[in-house]
Amino acid sequence: GQLPDSVKEERNHDLLELVNRWAKRRNEVFVGKTVEILCEGPSKTNPDRLVGRTRGNKIVIFEGPREHRGSLVDIRIHRATGYTLYGEPVCCR
Structure with missing residues (x-):
């Protein structure tokens, strides 16, 4: 049978939280740690910051x-979220 929407939503929420x-x-x-990145340019969400990979x-x-x-x-790197790292340049090349 079908699960009620409330059960599906709760299970989806639990799964996303775990991931x-x-x-x-x-x-x-x-x-x-210090990581080497390739700078792509200004961040889409905050143009005052830069983004790289x-x-x-x-x-x-x-x-x-x-x-x-x-x-x-x-x-x-001084902070991490699930999908993004935040840091500051150690030195310029």
């Missing part, structure tokens, strides 16, 4: 000059 906790735990290993395709948000766009930048 988000797992993803955050996986990203937290980067906190305190690690070699493992993790999204990294940081503040820095727009001249970093297209460059490899070393970023020290």
